[in-house]
Amino acid sequence: MIEVKNLFHKYSENSDYAVKNVSFEIPKGEIFGFLGPSGAGKSTVQKILIGILKKQKGSIVIDGINSEDLKKDFFEKIGVSFELPNMYSKLSGYENLKYYGGLFKKKTKDPLKLLESVGLLQDKDKKASDYSKGMKQRLIFARSLINDPDILFLDEPLSGLDPSTAKKLKEIIINEKNNGKTIFLTTHNMFVADELCDKVAFINNGEIVAMDTPKNLKIKYGNKSVKIEYHEENKNKEIILFLEKTEDKEKIKKIMDTKEILTIHSGEATLEEIFIQITGRGLS
Structure with a gap:
């Protein structure tokens, strides 16, 4: 589903590479975890994959199509949950999802059902600016699902959530996987990675230093x-x-x-x- 080979990226001509020779493959229907501390290069790789950052060096193939040949319909197939919530603050939670759903050509999910799934139905008419940090995180997560994407890119989706809410979102992520979705998950939370991911890559200073299933890594190094x-x-x-x-x-x-x-x-x-x-x- 996703093949990345020898990916490099730097933010300025005179800076060091933020991503160095990164390669990995994610089969369809698996959860792949990028595990590393803040500043390790996790979000940079995700931004390149979804087209926010232009690829500088390396090869990216998504669903059999080279990244240079991806068209607008690529965005019909993906859902993205960013680490820092971005939304229309003057609109309500419901209005945010309703507006975003209208950007797609395909049939989208019911915003009310999505809000209910993440525990925000009772706050559907509240302005997003009045949401707490955790509520904003849940709204962005719900938004990533509205177009029923084939590929989910989740950047620290459980950050700042209480254990009960985090459990609810983890169940949704597992359910998406069971429905055949491919999920690219970036996190510094090793418990989340261990619990959810079929395979994880340790990234440090822009380089992958180890990659395998959580179980195999424990057997090899633990x-x-x-x-x-x-x-x-x-x-x-x-x-x-x-x-x-x-x-x-x-x-x-x-x-x-x-x-x-x-x-x-x-x-x-x-x-x-x-x-x-x-x-x-x-x-x-």
């Missing part, structure tokens, strides 16, 4: 651990041991044989821990 809580000398104690280490295996056996075990939990490295291991920096 150390399998066991956290044991036990009782000894009238105290509850806790220890974390790693299964790859021979000495830790011996410690586990000794504790199991000689101590009063309270709890045992297996663990694996998180995507953020793996990102730090590879790049030496965090995601926040």
